Amino acid sequence: MKAAVIQFPGSNCDRDMAVALEKSGADVTVVWHKDAALPKGVDLVAIPGGFSFGDYLRCGAIAANSPICNAVVDHANAGGYVLGVCNGFQILTETGLLPGALLRNAGLKYICRTVGLKIETSNSAYTEGYNAGAEIGVPIAHHDGNYFADDATIAALKGEDRVAFTYSDNPNGSRGDIAGILSENRRVLGMMPHPERAFEEAHGNTDGQRLFAGLMAQLASA
Amino acid sequence: MKARVHVMLKDGVLDPQGAAVKHALGALGFDGVDGVRQGKVIELDLADGATEAQVGEMCEKLLANTVIESYRIEVL
Numbered sequence: 001m002k003a004a005v006i007q008f009p010g011s012n013c014d015r016d017m018a019v020a021l022e023k024s025g026a027d028v029t030v031v032w033h034k035d036a037a038l039p040k041g042v043d044l045v046a047i048p049g050g051f052s053f054g055d056y057l058r059c060g061a062i063a064a065n066s067p068i069c070n071a072v073v074d075h076a077n078a079g080g081y082v083l084g085v086c087n088g089f090q091i092l093t094e095t096g097l098l099p100g101a102l103l104r105n106a107g108l109k110y111i112c113r114t115v116g117l118k119i120e121t122s123n124s125a126y127t128e129g130y131n132a133g134a135e136i137g138v139p140i141a142h143h144d145g146n147y148f149a150d151d152a153t154i155a156a157l158k159g160e161d162r163v164a165f166t167y168s169d170n171p172n173g174s175r176g177d178i179a180g181i182l183s184e185n186r187r188v189l190g191m192m193p194h195p196e197r198a199f200e201e202a203h204g205n206t207d208g209q210r211l212f213a214g215l216m217a218q219l220a221s222a
Numbered sequence: 223m224k225a226r227v228h229v230m231l232k233d234g235v236l237d238p239q240g241a242a243v244k245h246a247l248g249a250l251g252f253d254g255v256d257g258v259r260q261g262k263v264i265e266l267d268l269a270d271g272a273t274e275a276q277v278g279e280m281c282e283k284l285l286a287n288t289v290i291e292s293y294r295i296e297v298l
Contacts, residue, residue, distance in 0.1 A: 058287055065284055094287065101290045103231075108238050148235060148290060173236065 001026045001219040003044040006072065006088075008033045008063045013049035013085065013196060020196040021046065024212035025220075033066040043219045044081040045072050047088030049141070049194060059102060059144045060090030069095055081125065081219065082188040086142055089180070089190035098181055098190045099157070100149030105142070106173025112141040114205065116168030117179055117193055121161045124186045125218035129210030135168055136207035138193035140179075145192040147174035147181075157181055164189055223268045224298040225277045229286045230261035261291075 003026040007014045018028045021044075029039045033052075038045065052063035063069065069091070076082045076097050084092040092098045105111060114137045119130040130136065149157070154176050157163050165180035172192075180191030195208030231237045237259050244258040264285055266277060277295050286293040 057284070061284060061287065093289070099289075101287055103236060103290065104238050106236060106238050108242055146236070146238075173238070 001044065001216055002039070002042045003028045003046060004031045004038050004042045005029070005046045005048060006031050006033060006068055007048075008050065008052035008066065010052045010054055011048050011050035011087070013087075013194065016194075016196045016199075017046050017048040017085065020199045020208070020212055023199070024209075024216045026216065031068060033063065033068045036067045036071060038068070038071050038075055042075065042080070044083065044215065045075055047072070047082065047084040047091050048196075049086030049088060052087055052091065055144075058094070060087060060092075060094040063087075063091045064094035073097060076183070076188050079185065079187065081215070083126065083215070084188075084190040085194055085196065086140075086145075086192055089192055090144065092188065092190040097188050098183060099153045100147055100181070102142075102144050102192070103146040103148050103173075104144050105146050105171070107171075110141075110143040111145075111171050112139070113171075114139045114198070115171055115179075115193065117165045118168055120163045120166055121182075123161060124164060124182050124189065125215050126182075126189045126211050127164055127214065128218070129214035137198065137205055138195055138208055139197045139205075140171065140193045141197075142172070142192055145172045145174065147176075147178040147192075149175065154178075160184070162186070165191055165193065223270075223272060225266045225268060225274070226296040226298060227264040227266065227277065227281060227285055228261060228294045228296065229264065229281075229291050230259060230293075231290055232292050235290050 166177040198205040198208035240258040240260040
């Protein structure tokens with residue numbers, strides 16, 4: 001499985017993401033935001049967390065208009081897999097690949113701690129390794145993770161089983177407790193929590209491992 | 223030509239920063255404030271020949287996220 005991790009000025013989880021993917025068995029290339037094309041034959045694009053372009057204007061807004069993001073949108077539209085974590089989720093909503101937007105946390109504070117995450121669906125490459133309804137612990141680290149979408153969009157996400165994760169105890173004001181959502185074809189996932197930070201024994205929690213393992217299994221057979 | 227773009231969160235979108243400002247005003251004894259909405263102002267210094275329509279495109283593509291924000295263009 002070939003994966004590309006996109007690196008923007010201000011990305012800070014790019015290496016953690018690359019390590020998690022490599023340890024799961026992927027062949028990983030780190031791709032700079034000014035590149036206009038992805039490496040040939042890439043199955044998965046991972047957009048890591050951080051503060052791309054200093055979060056200027058809006059989180060993810062400038063990154064979403066960078067040269068590489070056109071290639072990422074083409075990759076997704078051609079049926080490719082895209083995982084966006086934290087700032088990566090914000091970037092995916094800014095590109096329009098995922099609906100809604102991430103607003104400032106309702107409590108206005110930056111929150112960095114492990115939260116309970118409920119698996120809402122196991123029907124995706126990302127979540128098939130978990131049982132729907134199970135609760136896992138994954139760290140969040142964000143100031144703008146308050147998921148917002150209009151009523152019709154929230155209803156559609158729920159109706160189409162596209163809510164991947166919800167918070168057990170909503171930390172940031174997200175509508176419907178939403179922590180992660182899938183695209184219509186279920187191949188693009190955006191989530192605020194960091195599965196790559198709950199990956200190794202040394203992290204004190206390996207609940208994120210199965211996300212990468214599931215993805216790997218799905219893409220190895222593709 | 224100069225243009226000023228006003229970007230505001232749409233009605234119905236929670237504005238926690240505005241709420242915090244309202245709270246702070248209350249703490250200072252300004253009781254007459256029923257609500258605060260916080261937005262941003264972006265000033266563009268435009269080259270000759272640039273049009274208001276182009277500023278509209280800039281707003282749609284980058285300056286505002288129309289999922290959550292509305293914008294108003296003021297030509298100066």
